[in-house]
Amino acid sequence: MKEEIEDIEGIRAAGPGRLRNVLQWVWTVVGPFVGLALIAGFFTYLTRGSGHFLSPDNLRTIAGHTMIVGTAALGMTLIIIAGGIDLSVGSTVALVTVVMALFIKKVDPMLPESLRAWHAAVPMAIVVGILTGGLCGAINGGLIAGLRVVPFIITLGTYQAYRGLATWLASSTTIYVPSSMRPSWFGGLVAIQPEPRWLMVSPGVWMLLLLSLFLAVSLKFSLLGRYSYAIGSNEATARLCGINVPGMKVILYAVGGLAAGLAGVLDFAKLGGVGVPTTAAGLELQVIAAVVIGGGSLSGGEGTVLGTLIGCLIIAVLQNGCVHAGIPNAVQDIVIGVIIVVAVTLDRLRRGRAA
Amino acid sequence: MNFKELRMQDVGKSFGATRALDGVSLTVGAGEVRALIGENGAGKSTLMKVLSGAIRPDSGTMTLDGEPYAPRGPREALSRGVAMIYQELALAPALTVEANILLGQERSSGGWLHLREHRRIAAEALELLEHPDIRPEARVGDLGVGAQQLVEVARALVSKARVIVFDEPTSSLSERDAHRLFAIIDRLRDRGMAIVYISHFLEEVRRVAQTYTVLRDGRSVGEGTLAETDERSIIARMIGRDPGELFPRVPHQPGEPILELSGFRASERGKPVDLAVRRGEIVGLAGLVGAGRTRLVRAIFGLGPVVDGRVRVAHSDDNSARPRRRIDEGVGFLSEDRKGEGLALNLPIEDNMTYPGLRRHARGGWLSLGERRREVNDWIKRLRIAAAGPGQPVGGLSGGNQQKVALARLLHQRADVLLLDEPTRGIDVGSKAQIYRLLGELAAQGKAILVVSSYLPELFGICDRIAVMSRGALTEALPLDHWTEHRVMEVATRGAGIDPSSSTD
Structure with a gap:
């Protein structure tokens, strides 16, 4: 039937066409890579005397350093794509380490001897830790959707509250899990030198890569992914199209929380099985920085998993490179701050040209 | 000052590939009300923005009494005597009538306001509009829309405007307020002001204006005096064809x-x-x-x-x-x-078109993107949406094509x-x-x-x-x-x- 519709005015400018779309795509995807390459090249040059910077060992170290930030950043990517933000990530990680330590100490003695020999309390604690993170996220999402207060404020509140809860549960001290309750493989999860050697990098890094792949595929091919972009681009449109926006927010923040929970598990392993209520302070800002450097927009609707991973690497390379070049910590922080501003400014310029 | 005329000659302005204004010429003299007639999207609002200095034209010239006029912003436009009364009123609802009338034109010395002078100036302006009933100390938010519009006109008077542009001023007025406004415009004209009156209501244009210019697709496509033109020929010019089509x-x-x-x-x-x-x-x-x-x-x-x-x-x-x-x-x-x-403007056509019906393409939460793309391509063809492809962000389309995407969404969801x-x-x-x-075809279905x-x-x-x-x-x-x-x-x-x-x- 619609074949009959006359095209009276003729076709208007059909938009910029494919070429510009392709160029834009190249810039978006390749841009962060170029940034990473430049920074890596810069430090290779600075430390050319020692030649250690590009050694396999050091690359392994850098990859290892992205584990915790990267895992949490995957969740943050999803949240930022949907136009939100989560400031409570660091506090959630701390809470998770404390909960895990308390759980193992409490449950391990209650288990029958056969299970204790297998350190069965630890896998259970891992599940409990991840779920704790998920619960924290679900609470964030529930409050944001239910109270209709902006995510920044809600998670600023839970940022305080979760940290407080962690400190309170831990009675303001560090909770040590006796070494008899810790299996030997647990530390290996995050060991920079993996066992067996053919893994090349830490198991935690492999896990991060697998999860990244899963999230990237989900963003493109799942309802959840598409709905996240819709909500982040224009929440009113999402509502109009029958998307259950409040429900989606609870799910998104809960998924973000699960990622933070997993980051907490990794941190717990890295700390050597210790619950530390003060750990991961400021982690949320590193995580947000990684997403934003990778092309995520805090106004929502934009962001990619690949970009986020590159963002994590850029931060890790900067930190590692500064150590190798003997640049003091304080200067490191300044450099990272500058990089964030430069990355986002470049992104804005790109978009300004595109608009 | 003895003001004679505002003249625009061949003014053009492009946004990207879209030619919003394509050679517009318009002259309005002292003591004249010129209607600017055109459909939505004909370029009226772009023209307004050019006149007010909000955007700068790519080509053409504007003159006030022969002097070049190229305002860099609304402030400069106002200082040259060109005032705008926008459709969406630009008032501060929490402030008083008096404060609104003098907003940006406050009289002061050493940073301190001359409030008594303000009161006098505001009262004078309202008197001039024959509306001393609007109290200068009233909160603007408490006034009706008609009265609010008068406050805007009063503001223009205080700025010693010689040209006033009204943008569809009656769109939210009751009939009585509209007639009051027409009487005021008559009075302003008699005082030697030049008025540009933008509207697509022909009846109203006939009541208030003497001359007209028709705008279509960014071009001025006809002008003359209203007394010598019948409505049908104006409509034909507005839409570029016989109204029946x-x-x-x-x-x-x-x-x-x-x-x-x-x-x-x-x-x-x-x-x-x-x-x-x-x-x-x-x-x-x-x-x-x-x-x-x-x-x-x-x-x-x-x-x-x-x-x-x-x-x-x-x-x-x-x-x-x-x-x-x-x-x-x-x-x-x-x-x-x-x-x-x-629409979610930065998302592609295919996403915008399919959100309500997205579940149809999903099995267990996973989407079949190929199937979806085939359907979207089909709708793009059937509705003749001019686009680079289903992946193009909707924000890059013309308004008409955007609207077709929004309509195609309802068809895709099988409403x-x-x-x-x-x-x-x-x-x-x-x-x-x-x-x-x-729409006719859909009803037929x-x-x-x-x-x-x-x-x-x-x-x-x-x-x-x-x-x-x-x-x-x-x-x-x-x-x-x-x-x-x-x-x-x-x-x-x-x-x-x-x-x-x-x-x-």
Whole structure:
């Protein structure tokens, strides 16, 4: 039937066409890579005397350093794509380490001897830790959707509250899990030198890569992914199209929380099985920085998993490179701050040209 | 100062590939009211922005009495004596009338305001408008729209404006306020001011203006004196063809009722609404802006509260349904706010088109993108959407093509009841004609269509029945032969606080 519709005015400018779309795509995807390459090249040059910077060992170290930030950043990517933000990530990680330590100490003695020999309390604690993170996220999402207060404020509140809860549960001290309750493989999860050697990098890094792949595929091919972009681009449109926006927010923040929970598990392993209520302070800002450097927009609707991973690497390379070049910590922080501003400014310029 | 004329010559302006203004020439002299007539999307608002200095033209010249006029912003425009009265009033509602009139033109010494002088200046300006009844110390937010508009005019007077541009000033006024405004414009003209009056209501243009310029697709396509021109030839110039072609009639037959409202109220101050829309018919909702039409259709779709009454869609009876439920029942809604709500501008066409019906392409939460793309391509072809491809962000399309994407969404979701809120606002004439024909075809397929529009010729051109809303009350939906445009306007403004005896001549 619609074949009959006359095209009276003729076709208007059909938009910029494919070429510009392709160029834009190249810039978006390749841009962060170029940034990473430049920074890596810069430090290779600075430390050319020692030649250690590009050694396999050091690359392994850098990859290892992205584990915790990267895992949490995957969740943050999803949240930022949907136009939100989560400031409570660091506090959630701390809470998770404390909960895990308390759980193992409490449950391990209650288990029958056969299970204790297998350190069965630890896998259970891992599940409990991840779920704790998920619960924290679900609470964030529930409050944001239910109270209709902006995510920044809600998670600023839970940022305080979760940290407080962690400190309170831990009675303001560090909770040590006796070494008899810790299996030997647990530390290996995050060991920079993996066992067996053919893994090349830490198991935690492999896990991060697998999860990244899963999230990237989900963003493109799942309802959840598409709905996240819709909500982040224009929440009113999402509502109009029958998307259950409040429900989606609870799910998104809960998924973000699960990622933070997993980051907490990794941190717990890295700390050597210790619950530390003060750990991961400021982690949320590193995580947000990684997403934003990778092309995520805090106004929502934009962001990619690949970009986020590159963002994590850029931060890790900067930190590692500064150590190798003997640049003091304080200067490191300044450099990272500058990089964030430069990355986002470049992104804005790109978009300004595109608009 | 002895002001003679404002002259625009061959003014052009492009945004990317879109030529918003393509050689516009316009002259308005002291003591003249020139109507600038054109459809939505013809370039009127771009022209306004050029005049006010909000944007700078790419080509052409503007002069005031022979002196070059190229304002770098509204402030400079005002200092040269060119003032704008925008459709959306630019007032600070929390401030007093007096503060608003002198906003940006405060008299002060050493940072301290001369409040007594302010009071005098404001009172003088209001006196000049013959409205000393508006108190300078009243809060602007407490005034009616008509009075607010006068405050804007007063502000222009205080700035010693010589040229005043009115942008569709009556769009939210009651009939009485509109007539007051016309009297004031007459007075300003007699005082030697040059007035540009933008509107597409020809009746009103005849009342207030002497000369006219027609704008279409960014070009001035005709001008002259109104006394020597008939309406039909102006309309033909506005739309670039015979009016009959704009509203192609596709024959369709009404069937059984599919959307029924009884005692339906969408707000506390709304009156109970009864309305039935049948398959295969197009029903129009006319009324003034703010009469409650948008609120009504949003409430039907579940985007706004339902205070009272019943909605029946097909056979299901569910008053407080959310949009998801309505979509599943076969109801589609097109928002009047295309950019703010209707579309996610930075997302691709295919996403925008398929959100409500996305689940259809999903198995266990995973999407079949190939299947979806095939359907989207099909709709792009059938609706003749001019785009680089289904992956192009919707924000890069022209208004008409954006609107087609928004409409295609309802077709993709397989809606049987279409609730369309201002479906042709801000789009070019060609797209309008295509959309009108599409609506006719959809009705012929047995879909029920409810159209909210503030553009009467459109309602008369496409609808089978029209109902008029005034202050939350809806008349019966009557066939077209029961209505004239004049009668619709009368009913629409009747409830707006005017006495019936003062209706139009």
